[in-house]
Amino acid sequence: MALTREQIAMRVAQEFKDGSYVNLGIGIPTLAANYVPKGIEVMLQSENGLLGMGRYPSEAEVDADMINAGKETVTAITGASIFNSAESFAMIRGGHVDFTVLGAFEVDVYGNIASWMIPGKLIKGMGGAMDLVAGAKNIIVTMTHADKHGNSKLLAQCTLPLTGVNCITRIITDLAVMEVADGAFHLKERAPGVAVEEIRQKTAGRLIVEGDIPEMIF
Amino acid sequence: MALTREQIAMRVAQEFKDGSYVNLGIGIPTLAANYVPKGIEVMLQSENGLLGMGRYPSEAEVDADMINAGKETVTAITGASIFNSAESFAMIRGGHVDFTVLGAFEVDVYGNIASWMIPGKLIKGMGGAMDLVAGAKNIIVTMTHADKHGNSKLLAQCTLPLTGVNCITRIITDLAVMEVADGAFHLKERAPGVAVEEIRQKTAGRLIVEGDIPEMIF
Amino acid sequence: MSGFDKVVTSYDAALQGLDDNMTVIAGGFGLCGIPEGLIAQIQKLGVKGLTVVSNNCGVDDFGLGLLLKDRQIKKMISSYVGENALFEQQLLSGELEVELTPQGTLAEKMRAGGAGIPAFYTATGYGTPVGEGKPVREFNGRPYILEESITGDFAIVKAWKADRYGNCVYRHTAQNFNPMAATAGKITVVEVEEIVEPGELDPAHIHTPGIYVDRVILGSFEKRIERKVLAKEAN
Amino acid sequence: MSGFDKVVTSYDAALQGLDDNMTVIAGGFGLCGIPEGLIAQIQKLGVKGLTVVSNNCGVDDFGLGLLLKDRQIKKMISSYVGENALFEQQLLSGELEVELTPQGTLAEKMRAGGAGIPAFYTATGYGTPVGEGKPVREFNGRPYILEESITGDFAIVKAWKADRYGNCVYRHTAQNFNPMAATAGKITVVEVEEIVEPGELDPAHIHTPGIYVDRVILGSFEKRIERKVLAKEAN
Numbered sequence: 001m002a003l004t005r006e007q008i009a010m011r012v013a014q015e016f017k018d019g020s021y022v023n024l025g026i027g028i029p030t031l032a033a034n035y036v037p038k039g040i041e042v043m044l045q046s047e048n049g050l051l052g053m054g055r056y057p058s059e060a061e062v063d064a065d066m067i068n069a070g071k072e073t074v075t076a077i078t079g080a081s082i083f084n085s086a087e088s089f090a091m092i093r094g095g096h097v098d099f100t101v102l103g104a105f106e107v108d109v110y111g112n113i114a115s116w117m118i119p120g121k122l123i124k125g126m127g128g129a130m131d132l133v134a135g136a137k138n139i140i141v142t143m144t145h146a147d148k149h150g151n152s153k154l155l156a157q158c159t160l161p162l163t164g165v166n167c168i169t170r171i172i173t174d175l176a177v178m179e180v181a182d183g184a185f186h187l188k189e190r191a192p193g194v195a196v197e198e199i200r201q202k203t204a205g206r207l208i209v210e211g212d213i214p215e216m217i218f
Numbered sequence: 219m220a221l222t223r224e225q226i227a228m229r230v231a232q233e234f235k236d237g238s239y240v241n242l243g244i245g246i247p248t249l250a251a252n253y254v255p256k257g258i259e260v261m262l263q264s265e266n267g268l269l270g271m272g273r274y275p276s277e278a279e280v281d282a283d284m285i286n287a288g289k290e291t292v293t294a295i296t297g298a299s300i301f302n303s304a305e306s307f308a309m310i311r312g313g314h315v316d317f318t319v320l321g322a323f324e325v326d327v328y329g330n331i332a333s334w335m336i337p338g339k340l341i342k343g344m345g346g347a348m349d350l351v352a353g354a355k356n357i358i359v360t361m362t363h364a365d366k367h368g369n370s371k372l373l374a375q376c377t378l379p380l381t382g383v384n385c386i387t388r389i390i391t392d393l394a395v396m397e398v399a400d401g402a403f404h405l406k407e408r409a410p411g412v413a414v415e416e417i418r419q420k421t422a423g424r425l426i427v428e429g430d431i432p433e434m435i436f
Numbered sequence: 437m438s439g440f441d442k443v444v445t446s447y448d449a450a451l452q453g454l455d456d457n458m459t460v461i462a463g464g465f466g467l468c469g470i471p472e473g474l475i476a477q478i479q480k481l482g483v484k485g486l487t488v489v490s491n492n493c494g495v496d497d498f499g500l501g502l503l504l505k506d507r508q509i510k511k512m513i514s515s516y517v518g519e520n521a522l523f524e525q526q527l528l529s530g531e532l533e534v535e536l537t538p539q540g541t542l543a544e545k546m547r548a549g550g551a552g553i554p555a556f557y558t559a560t561g562y563g564t565p566v567g568e569g570k571p572v573r574e575f576n577g578r579p580y581i582l583e584e585s586i587t588g589d590f591a592i593v594k595a596w597k598a599d600r601y602g603n604c605v606y607r608h609t610a611q612n613f614n615p616m617a618a619t620a621g622k623i624t625v626v627e628v629e630e631i632v633e634p635g636e637l638d639p640a641h642i643h644t645p646g647i648y649v650d651r652v653i654l655g656s657f658e659k660r661i662e663r664k665v666l667a668k669e670a671n
Numbered sequence: 672m673s674g675f676d677k678v679v680t681s682y683d684a685a686l687q688g689l690d691d692n693m694t695v696i697a698g699g700f701g702l703c704g705i706p707e708g709l710i711a712q713i714q715k716l717g718v719k720g721l722t723v724v725s726n727n728c729g730v731d732d733f734g735l736g737l738l739l740k741d742r743q744i745k746k747m748i749s750s751y752v753g754e755n756a757l758f759e760q761q762l763l764s765g766e767l768e769v770e771l772t773p774q775g776t777l778a779e780k781m782r783a784g785g786a787g788i789p790a791f792y793t794a795t796g797y798g799t800p801v802g803e804g805k806p807v808r809e810f811n812g813r814p815y816i817l818e819e820s821i822t823g824d825f826a827i828v829k830a831w832k833a834d835r836y837g838n839c840v841y842r843h844t845a846q847n848f849n850p851m852a853a854t855a856g857k858i859t860v861v862e863v864e865e866i867v868e869p870g871e872l873d874p875a876h877i878h879t880p881g882i883y884v885d886r887v888i889l890g891s892f893e894k895r896i897e898r899k900v901l902a903k904e905a906n
Contacts, residue, residue, distance in 0.1 A: 128538070
C-alpha cells in the first residue's frame with residue numbers, strides 16, 4: 001500500500017539524528033515535526049529568522065509579530081533565537097542546518113530538483129527553496145512517486161525549471177526510500193506491501209535494485 | 219608659523235558638519251575631537267565596534283571590555299551602539315561614515331595615500347586604514363607638510379606602498395589646507411604667517427595657486 | 437545632540453523627496469513587520485513607476501498590494517509573490533515586471549548594498565533560471581554565480597522602538613528583512629511603535645545603529661495576520 | 672534537550688581534535704575579548720604548524736603571543752601585529768609567515784566563510800599590495816578586488832554569557848571579531864564568563880545563535896588592559 005502523507009512524514013522523521021537543526025518545508029515536511037522518534041531531539045529553523053520554532057499558539061498566545069516561514073502564527077521554544085533574514089540564510093547557505101526536508105515536482109538521477117515553477121501557470125517565486133537546496137548538508141525530498149495521472153516524478157532528467165543541481169541525495173515517496181548517486185536512483189526501502197516491480201514501473205529514471213529490499217519499519 | 223599639532227587638529231575640526239559621523243585615526247586626528255566648534259555635534263565611530271565613543275574613563279569607570287580602536291580604555295556616550303567588526307566595517311565600507319581623518323607618510327596629486335608601511339622597517343599592518351580610505355565619503359589627511367629632513371610629503375607620485383588610490387580629496391598640514399583634484403594640489407588656505415612661496419617650495423607635486431590665498435582663521 | 441535627532445512628525449516629512457521611477461526597498465516578510473503608514477503614504481503621494489524591492493508584495497488589499505492596486509509599481513524584486521491576484525493579473529498583462537530572487541540571495545543583496553560590497557558569489561541558483569547570464573566561478577571545485585548588490589533611493593523600515601538618534605530594535609520575527617533594508621537606502625525612513633530617549637536601548641543590543649537611519653516616525657499599526665493557525669489542544 | 676547541550680567541563684574536551692597544521696580562527700581585538708583559557712590550552716597541547724586567523728597576535732607574554740613564544744604558529748592572517756617584539760623577530764628570521772589583511776576585509780572574510788559566500792568584491796586594497804594578483808572587476812565604473820572567504824578547523828571565541836544550547840551574548844566592545852569567528856569554525860568553541868539556562872537570554876538579542884556553536888566552556892579571565900588611559904579631570 002502506498003503510504004499516506006502522515007506515514008511519509010513518519011518515515012522522514014526517522015532520518016533525524018539527535019541534536020540536529022532541521023528546516024522543514026511546507027506540507028508533508030512540516031508534518032514530520034509531529035513524529036520525531038523518542039529519544040531524538042531536533043531544533044527547527046524557520047527561514048524568516050527563527051531557530052527553535054515551537055508549536056502553534058493558543059488563542060491567547062497569537063502574536064502578529066511571531067510567524068513562521070509559511071506565514072503562520074507560531075511560538076518559540078525556550079532557548080530559541082530570533083534574527084534577521086541575512087543571518088538566517090547565512091546559517092542555511094553556510095551549511096549549518098543539518099537537514100532540509102522539502103517537496104518537489106520532479107527529481108532526476110543527477111540529484112537535480114524542480115520544485116518552484118511550472119511554466120505557463122503562475123510563477124509564485126522560489127522563496128527560500130533555492131538557498132535551502134544549495135546550502136543544507138542533507139536534503140530529503142518528499143513527494144508522491146508519480147503524479148495523479150501516473151506519470152513518474154523520478155526522471156532521467158528534470159523537465160521543469162530547476163531549483164538546484166546535484167544536490168538531492170535522499171528521496172522519500174509514498175512507495176520507497178531511495179538514494180541518489182552515480183547517475184541513478186538506488187532503492188533502499190519499499191513501503192509495506194509495495195512490490196519492487198511497482199516501484200520500478202513508476203520510476204522513469206535509472207533505478208538500481210541491489211539485493212533484497214526491506215520494507216520500511218514504523 | 220607652522221601650526222602645532224593642536225592647531226592642525228583645530229583646523230580639522232572646522233571641517234565637521236553638524237550631525238556627522240566621524241572616524242578619527244590615532245594621533246592628530248584623535249585630537250580633533252577636542253576642538254569641535256560650538257553648535258556643531260559629531261558622533262565618533264571607533265572601528266572596533268562602537269558608534270558614539272565618549273571620553274576616556276575615570277579610574278572607577280575603567281573596563282577591560284570597553285576600548286577604542288587604539289586599544290585605549292574609553293567610555294560610550296548616552297545613545298551609543300556597540301556591534302561586531304563586520305557590522306562596523308559595513309558602515310565604513312558602505313559609505314555611512316561622513317568623515318574620516320587620518321595621518322599619512324605621503325599623498326600624491328592623484329589622491330593616492332601611503333600610510334601603513336615603510337619597506338625595510340617593520341611591517342605592523344594596515345589595521346582598518348585601507349577600509350576607511352576606500353569607504354568614507356570625505357577623507358581628510360593630516361600631516362606635516364615635509365618630513366624632519368625637509369622632504370616634501372606631497373608628491374607627484376607616492377613612493378611607498380599605497381593604502382588607497384584616488385581617494386584623498388582634502389589635506390590639512392602644518393602649513394596649508396589643500397584640495398586634490400585633476401592631478402594637482404589646489405592651495406585653499408595657508409597657516410597664519412606662512413607665505414605661499416614656502417608652501418610651494420615644500421610641495422613636490424604640482425601645486426595650483428589661484429588668486430589670493432587666505433590665512434586660516436581660528 | 438539636536439544634529440542627530442532623526443524624528444519627523446508627519447508622513448509628508450518622512451517621505452519627502454520620494455519621486456516617480458525611484459527604487460524603494462521595503463522591510464517585512466509577508467504582512468509581518470511592514471511599514472504600514474509609510475506604504476499608505478506612498479499610495480497617497482501617488483508616485484508612479486516605482487521599483488520595489490521586498491521579499492513579498494503584500495496581499496490584494498493590504499501592504500504593498502495597495503501600490504499594485506493603484507498601478508504605482510513598475511517592477512518588483514521579490515522571492516515570493518504568491519498571495520496576490522492583482523499581482524498575477526498585472527504580471528500576465530505585461531504591466532508589471534518581476535525579478536524573482538531567492539530569499540537568501542535577496543537578503544544578502546540588500547546587506548551587501550549597505551555594506552559597500554558590490555557583488556558576491558553564491559551557489560544558490562546555479563544551474564537554474566536564476567543563474568542564467570550571470571558570471572560563474574569555481575571555488576574548491578564547486579561552481580558559484582555572481583550576484584550584485586541592491587541599493588535604493590529610499591528604504592522603508594518597520595521597527596518596534598527607536599530612539600531619537602535612529603537606533604532601532606525589532607520585535608520577534610518582525611525583524612526579518614528590516615535591518616538589511618535599513619542599511620541599503622540612500623534615505624532610510626523607519627516607522628516605529630514607540631520612540632524612546634537615547635540611552636533607553638541597551639547599546640549592545642541595538643539591531644540597527646542610528647548611522648543607517650535618516651528619519652524616524654511614530655506610526656500606528658493594524659498588524660494584520662495572514663495565516664492564523666492555532667494549537668489543536670488548548671494549553 | 673540533551674542533544675543540544677554544548678557545555679564541556681574541561682579544556683581537554685573543549686579542544687579535543689585540535690592537531691598540528693590546523694587553521695584556528697580566534698576572536699578578539701588586541702587583548703579585548705580573547706579566549707584566554709583556550710589559548711592557554713593550545714599552548715599546553717603544544718600543537719605546531721598552526722595557521723592562526725586573528726586581527727592581532729596578542730602581546731609578548733599574553734594572548735596569542737604565548738603561541739608565538741613556543742613557535743606553534745606557522746602563519747598569521749591579521750590586520751595589525753604591531754605590539755609584539757617576538758612577532759618581529761620570527762617574521763624577519765623567516766620562521767613566521769604573515770598575510771596582512773585589511774581589518775574590514777578580515778571581518779568580512781570570516782563572515783563570508785560562515786555564510787557560505789566563497790568570495791566577495793571590495794574596493795578596500797585595490798591598487799595596493801593587498802590587491803596584487805587578485806581578480807579585479809568594475810561595478811559602476813569603480814574597480815574592486817575579489818577577496819575569498821576564510822574558514823577554520825577550529826574557531827575559538829570569547830563570549831560573556833552562553834546558555835547550554837550555545838546561544839551567546841558579548842559584553843561591550845569585547846564583541847569585535849568574536850561573532851564572525853563563531854560562524855567560521857568547523858568546530859566552534861566558546862569560552863564564557865557565565866553559563867545560563869536556556870530562556871535566560873532574550874531570543875531577539877542573542878548575538879550568536881547556538882547553531883554555530885559546538886562546545887561551551889566556563890572560563891576565568893585576567894582581562895589584561897593594553898592601554899589604560901584616564902580622563903584628565905575626574906568626574
